[in-house]
Amino acid sequence: MVKEGDKLKISKLSAKEGDEIIFDEVLLVSDKETEIGAPLIEGAKVSAKVLKQGRGKKIIVFHYHSKTRYRKKAGHRQHFTEIEIKNIE
Numbered sequence: 329m330v331k332e333g334d335k336l337k338i339s340k341l342s343a344k345e346g347d348e349i350i351f352d353e354v355l356l357v358s359d360k361e362t363e364i365g366a367p368l369i370e371g372a373k374v375s376a377k378v379l380k381q382g383r384g385k386k387i388i389v390f391h392y393h394s395k396t397r398y399r400k401k402a403g404h405r406q407h408f409t410e411i412e413i414k415n416i417e
Contacts, residue, residue, distance in 0.1 A: 329356075329358065330374070330416075331416075332413055332416060333413060334413045335379065335411070335412050335413075336410070336411055338409055339408065340407040343378045344378065344381075345378055345380055345381060348378075348414075349375070349377075350373055351375075351376065354369045354373065355368060355369070356369070371417075372417065373416075374413060375413075375414045376411040376413050377411065377412050377414055378409060378410070378411055379410040380410045381407070381409055381410075382408055382410065383405040383406065383408070384405055384407075386404070386405050387403070388402075388403055389402045389403070389404055
């Protein structure tokens, strides 16, 4: 659930910083009344502005099997897109 002005980090989108993105597949709208789509709400749109593209903090992935001398260590940084919600129609 988002409101106008919210800032979110979502999975990476192929958009440049400063671009406007429109999400037209809306599942639920909650104003004075709650409207639930079946499966989507006709004509509902959420527009957002891309603030930045980035990568999250590094997490360590460690695999270990006891008694077999198996150890495997790897790091991972997830790509993300930070957006700000501008308008909900």
